[in-house]
Amino acid sequence: MINKNIAKEYIDTLGQFPNYQISIYDSYAKKIGSTSNTKNCFSQEELQNFLNSNESVLECKKDSLNCVLVKIYEDNITSCFIAIAGSDNNLLPIATALKMSLEIRLKYEQIQTEEKETLTINEQLIKELVSNSLQVSKIIELCEQSNHSMEIERKMIMLIPDDVSSLDVLANMNLYYDSKEDIVGRLGHQLIILKDMSRAIGSEKDYIKVYFDFLIKNTSFKGKALVAYTSKTYDNVKFAYQNLTWLKKYTTVHNIQETILFFSNYVDMYCISSIPYDILRNLFSSYTYNEEDAKEFITTTDALIRNNYNIVRSSKELFVHKNTLMYRLTKIKNEFDIDPINSESDRSFIKIYNYYLKHKIETKGDSNDERN
Incomplete structure (x- = not known):
């Protein structure tokens, strides 16, 4: 008008x-x-x-x-x-x-207005889908208004821009790739994409990587993309959002630099983080705690975990000679009677103890634990 x-x-x-x-x-x-x-x-x-x-x-x-x-x-x-x-x-x-x-x-103005209205409806729909108190009638209404189906399998992608001020511009850009069933909307300090997965061929991860490359090349987005499991029903979307909210915090705390992260790669750490701290404290109470040694353990095992226990790659990341890394690894093997290079169960122990020490340092836990 x-x-x-x-x-x-x-x-x-x-x-x-x-x-x-x-x-x-x-x-x-x-x-x-x-x-x-x-x-x-x-x-x-x-x-x-x-x-x-x-x-x-x-x-x-x-x-x-x-x-x-x-x-x-x-x-x-x-x-x-x-x-x-x-x-x-x-x-x-x-x-x-x-x-x-x-x-x-006037036609251009009408299209711009309709896009803004659709964006607003999409944002309302996303907020409703991630709510803990789902209102099915409201979701149906918003799906009809935005011309989206409730029956399509979608994977949540959380885009976290390096510059938060770019969100408004990004939210108004065309982020669609191969389906108008993608739902895009701003939620807090991130942009949420509920990606239609019906067109994915082969590996879902490979498909999402191609889509992410498309976003990087065709939009102004710069930052991280966090990817959840595919939600096969609308009532599972809230769990995808909870998973990515945890992953966002985890990547910030641990300064993870990758630009695209799949929640499926961090399920073990997500499960470990759900264990009550009292249980972990009792589990590891027999080990002597020294903050300096604890920080060395964390730094060393973080590198080993990220590099799948490859000594050469891990030593390069740590900027130490591989013999120095082998010396540290030998200390860990002798201290805990484990062999994480050759044992999957011992690698699980490393991850859990690594998490426990990080939590203990972050919360400034008691540093006087002694071996029984």
């Missing part, structure tokens, strides 16, 4: 018509923009009569000027009309060109 701002912007672009008086009138025959400050060629009664008539174009002569009135329609309703006056004998082609250009401008 036309308004004063759109009319002014449009009038300001008409510098190529300096020899004509061009005015725009709204659906009440009120002038909302003009290229000339001269007296109106038409009386208010004439303008009102044209507005209420069935004619879409009116050609006439006013004093020494030829004039044309032409209506602009939106959804078969008169949105506004243009008046052009000049000395040319044939103003109709110019009036027609002005009409077409203004219609294009």
Whole structure:
């Protein structure tokens, strides 16, 4: 719908018509923009009569000027009309060109408005889906309003931009890849994408990686993408959000630098973090705690875990000689009577004890635990 701002912007672009008086009138025959400050060629009664008539174009002569009135329609309703006056004998082609250009401008404005409204509906839908108190009727209503199906399997992707101020711009960009069933909306300091997985061929991870590459190449996004399990029903979306909220905190605390992280790769740490601390404290109470040794253990095992216990890669990450790393690993093997290089169960022990020490240091736990 036309308004004063759109009319002014449009009038300001008409510098190529300096020899004509061009005015725009709204659906009440009120002038909302003009290229000339001269007296109106038409009386208010004439303008009102044209507005209420069935004619879409009116050609006439006013004093020494030829004039044309032409209506602009939106959804078969008169949105506004243009008046052009000049000395040319044939103003109709110019009036027609002005009409077409203004219609294009109004159509663009309509599309922009609809996209913003859809975004708002998407954000409402996402908020409802991640709520702990799901209102099914509300979800159905929002799905209908946003033209999305409730029956499609979707994978939640949480985009965390390096610059939070870019979220508003990013939220209004076209993030669709191969399906209009993708649901995109801002939620807090991140952007949530519920990606339609019905078109995924082969590995879901590979498919998401291709989609992420598409986002990097075709949008302004810079930052991390956290990826949850696929939610096969709408009521599982809230659990995907809880998982990614935990993963977001985990990546921040542990300064993980990867740009795309799959929750499935961190399930073991998620489960470990769910164990009450009292249980862990009792479990490891027989081991001597020294903060300096604990920090060395954490640093060393973090590198080993990230590099799948590859000594060469781990030593490079730690900036130490591989013999130094082997010395540290030998200390760990002797202290705990384990062999994480060759034993999966011992690797599980390393992860759990690593988590326990981190929690103990972060919470400034008692540093006087002694071996029984």
